[in-house]
Amino acid sequence: MSDSENQEAGAADSPAEGFAGILAERREKLDRLRAAGVDPFPHSFPQREEIASVLDAHQGLEAGAETDSVHRIAGRIAGRRGHGKAAFIDLRDATGQIQIHAKADVLGDQYGLLEDLDLGDFIGIEGRAIVTRRGQLSIEATTWQVLTKALRPPPDKFHGLEDTETRYRRRELDLIANEDSREVFRVRARTVSEVRRWLDDHGFFEVETPVLQPLYGGALARPFVTHHNALDRQLYLRIATELYLKRCVVGGIDKVYELGKDFRNEGISMKHNPEFTMLEWYEAYADYNDTAAGLEDLVSGVAARVLGKAEIERYGQTISLAAPWHRVTLRDAILEHSGIDIDELTDRDALSNALGNEDETAGWGKLVDTVFSKSVEPKLVEPTFILDYPEELSPFAKQHRDKPGKVERWEAFIGGVEIANSFTELNDPDEQRRRFEQQAAEIDRGDEEAQPFDESFIEALEQGMPPTGGVGLGIDRLVMMLTGAASLREVVLFPAMRD
RNA sequence: GCCCCCUUAGCUCAGUUGGUUAGAGCUGCAGGCUUUUAACCUGUGAGUCCUGGGUUCGAAUCCCAGAGGGGGCACCA
Numbered sequence: 211m212s213d214s215e216n217q218e219a220g221a222a223d224s225p226a227e228g229f230a231g232i233l234a235e236r237r238e239k240l241d242r243l244r245a246a247g248v249d250p251f252p253h254s255f256p257q258r259e260e261i262a263s264v265l266d267a268h269q270g271l272e273a274g275a276e277t278d279s280v281h282r283i284a285g286r287i288a289g290r291r292g293h294g295k296a297a298f299i300d301l302r303d304a305t306g307q308i309q310i311h312a313k314a315d316v317l318g319d320q321y322g323l324l325e326d327l328d329l330g331d332f333i334g335i336e337g338r339a340i341v342t343r344r345g346q347l348s349i350e351a352t353t354w355q356v357l358t359k360a361l362r363p364p365p366d367k368f369h370g371l372e373d374t375e376t377r378y379r380r381r382e383l384d385l386i387a388n389e390d391s392r393e394v395f396r397v398r399a400r401t402v403s404e405v406r407r408w409l410d411d412h413g414f415f416e417v418e419t420p421v422l423q424p425l426y427g428g429a430l431a432r433p434f435v436t437h438h439n440a441l442d443r444q445l446y447l448r449i450a451t452e453l454y455l456k457r458c459v460v461g462g463i464d465k466v467y468e469l470g471k472d473f474r475n476e477g478i479s480m481k482h483n484p485e486f487t488m489l490e491w492y493e494a495y496a497d498y499n500d501t502a503a504g505l506e507d508l509v510s511g512v513a514a515r516v517l518g519k520a521e522i523e524r525y526g527q528t529i530s531l532a533a534p535w536h537r538v539t540l541r542d543a544i545l546e547h548s549g550i551d552i553d554e555l556t557d558r559d560a561l562s563n564a565l566g567n568e569d570e571t572a573g574w575g576k577l578v579d580t581v582f583s584k585s586v587e588p589k590l591v592e593p594t595f596i597l598d599y600p601e602e603l604s605p606f607a608k609q610h611r612d613k614p615g616k617v618e619r620w621e622a623f624i625g626g627v628e629i630a631n632s633f634t635e636l637n638d639p640d641e642q643r644r645r646f647e648q649q650a651a652e653i654d655r656g657d658e659e660a661q662p663f664d665e666s667f668i669e670a671l672e673q674g675m676p677p678t679g680g681v682g683l684g685i686d687r688l689v690m691m692l693t694g695a696a697s698l699r700e701v702v703l704f705p706a707m708r709d
Numbered sequence: 710g711c712c713c714c715c716u717u718a719g720c721u722c723a724g725u726u727g728g729u730u731a732g733a734g735c736u737g738c739a740g741g742c743u744u745u746u747a748a749c750c751u752g753u754g755a756g757u758c759c760u761g762g763g764u765u766c767g768a769a770u771c772c773c774a775g776a777g778g779g780g781g782c783a784c785c786a
Contacts, residue, residue, distance in 0.1 A: 228755050229719050232737055274744095289746070296743035313743060329736075342744050366720035366735060368747045373720085375778045387720085431785065450786095476785050477710095486786075583785090621786090628786060659785080684786055697779095708777065 232363055239326040240359045248323070250359040255334040258284045262305035264339065265347065273345040277338055281349055283308065284334040284357055286386070287327060289367055297324055298348070301335070309348040310335055316352060323354070329367065330360035330386070381703050391700075397516060398689045398701055404512040405489060405685070406469065412504075414465040414491055419454035421447060421471070427667065428452025428606065429682075430659045431474040434484075447473035451490045452606060452680065456635065457670045459492050459678050467491035469685070480697040481627060484706050487685040496679035497634040498618045502595050505622055505630055505681060506533035509593070513692060522691055524625045525591065535593035535622070540582065543596055548585040552578050552600075556615075571656070575602035590623035605645040605661050607633035624691050632681040639671035 243250045264281045271277070288307060289300035295314035300307055314321040316337075327333065335354040341347050365371035370387040377384040377391070384391045409416070424443070426433040428450030436445050451468045458466045472488045493500065510520040510531045520531045538546075545551050555561040558574040565581055572580065578600055590596070598610055599619040607617035618634035636642050645661075646668070652660035689701040699705040 231755070232719060235737060291745045291748045292742080293745065293748085294742040296745090298745050298748080300746075309746070311744075315743080342746095344744065344746080346744085346746070348744090363719055363736065368735065369721040371720070372722095373716095373778090375716095376720095378778090383720095429786075472786085474785070477783080479785085480780085482785065488786080631786075682786080687786075 233361065236328060236359070236361050236363070239328065240361065242326050243356060243359065248356055250356050252355070252357060255284045255355075255357050258282050258334060260305040261285060261301070261303045261308045264308060264349070265306055268339045268341075268347050271339075271341045271347065273341055274343050275341040277340065279339045280336065280352075281339060282334070282336045283349065285332065286360075287329055287331050287333060288364075290327075290329060292324075295321070299333075301333070301349075309342075309346055310337070310354075311340065311342065311348045311350045312354075313350065316350060317354070320354060323356070327356070328360060328363070330362070330364040332357040332360070375707075378699055378705050379707055394689075394693045394695065394701055395703065397693050400516045401512060401689050401692055402469070402487075402685065404515045405508065405683075405688075407515075408508045408511055409467050409489075409491060412465070414467045414493075415463050417455070417458055417463070417466055417468055418470070419448075419451050419458075419468055421473075423448050425662055425664050425666075426450075427661055427664050429472075429474075430603070430605075430661060432476060432658050434473050434475050449474050450682065451488070452682070453664060453667045455490055455492050455680070456675060456678070457667070459494055460670050460673050460675045464494035464676070465492070478706055480699075481687065483686065483698055483702055486698075486702075489683040489685055490680065491683075492635070492678050492680040494676040494678050497677065498597075498620055498632050498679055501632040501679040501681045502535075502537070502620055502622075503533070504679075505632070505683065506535055506593075508683075509624075509629075509688065512688075516692060522625075523694055524691070527591070529592055529625065531593055531624070535595055537595045537597060537620075539597045540578070540599055543586045543590075544578070544582055546586075547589060548581055550581060573602065573652075575600045579603060587623065587628070588626045591626055593622065593624045595620045595622050601645075602648065604633065605649050606636050606642075608636045608638075609641070627687055627690065628684070629687045629691065630681055630683040632679065635675070635678040635680050637671060637675040637677060639668050642671055643668050 240250055259281050261283055264283060267279065268277065283301065283303070285301040285303035287299055288302040291298040297312045299310040299312060301310050312321065312324060333354050334357050335349060335351045337349040337351040337353075339347065340350050365383050365387040371377055371383050385395070406416070422436065422438070422445045424445060426446040426449050429452065431449045433449050434447040436447065437443070438445050449472055451470070451472070455466055455468060467489060469489045470487065471485050473485050475484065476482065478484065493504070510533055513522065513531045514520045522529050522531065541551065541553050550561070550564055552561065555564055556574070558577070561574055561577050562572070565577060597620045598613055598616045599607070601609065601615055601617050604617045604619050607619040610616040610618050620632050621628050622630040636645065646663040649661040650663055653662065686698050686701055689695070690698060693701060695701050
């Protein structure tokens, strides 16, 4: 990846070769601009119009039409076609792309400036809107200026940038070269914005809780560990916002949410990045039935606003996101897809035998989770809530009101991917203490993902938390669904990579 | 952590059974062209064939090891 730029002082007659030569050419043009009194990095370009608004203003004009409408626009040179004493330039800003027609007889002395421009440079231009005889809306430049000289070349103008590694490591090149990629991140931005709008419209209160935590909690995962020098103590990057948000509910913030990064020290895959964006919201006086209705409404509503319709395409099929989604209990889902009844096989060894499992350390809950992940999850393409999980996998969920050993919890799946998780929250402090003790036993048995005991959280529950429903929604995964992306890396600007 | 696949010019890609000096298009450079849009035409430059070993008279090509990337397994949201 290292392009060492070897400059030979004053060696104008022995040009550098290869990529170094390309860089040297650009620097020579930079020098020529400066020698001609041009500032290649001016401070601003005021009163410019966005290209999209120029395009909108002149839709439907006939080929050959001319207007008196003068526009001032700026952008990056995306393409260039020279014709001797005239040239066409494709200029692009964040809103769109438009053609510039530059003619020597109109620009006069300024026409020569074209010589020192390259693909990738930023320029500002002013001129009137015309339509070429091929019907292409264009700006006939009357004046222009360099706004930034690009010292490195852009990727291939036609093929774009295909190399996956470069696309992720140098996302700026991907964004320059690939419209599809730009669109993915526009959808992501709109999604986040519409999710916030939904929460705000429903009266939720946005908060920010600590990322650096003395004790991690709220999920079963391995944390990143760091150190605070002044306090000389170990801190963890949060794996969830759950426990702090519940303390907000205890404090009287009945409807609360946080949208931000969580960090989990686990493997990287098409569905996992070590840092990822999570939304958690909590609503007092609600249970997991209410939160399920909330998620259906949020996801279908956000999709309708972002995509214009509450449906997505995936695996060659159209998937409706409209409510109501399928609702199946975990037990029924596993029974249907694997023939195993977890309500019958309540003994760890019996279930292990039925599954042909060889992992001696896996407990009953773990086995249930494994068979579910393998035989059920990939089949949950249409939006589906899986309901009522075993207690041992859910240390913060309240016992089911009429199913012993189960908790009131659902996970929501779309396209075979889990996008959200929710419980009727456990608010009995003594029961919470018992669950922590259960988790402590798991830690002693060597489970690195078990939940550490959090005394201050117990104290908060002792203060009294009203009945509450809570949801965690994976924003990256939601964006995957809305964009059709096959991999999480396609919707994360700078995914985790090796050094 | 384990298994499989990939890595050739700045970009996108060819490269035959192991055979001379590794090619094309775009980009770059020089020139031509006042309505093109992957503009076109002429000329031209550009390589650590991922890295390090090995086999061979000879390696981009075969073998071994490593790196990076992709996919799968395992784990997780």
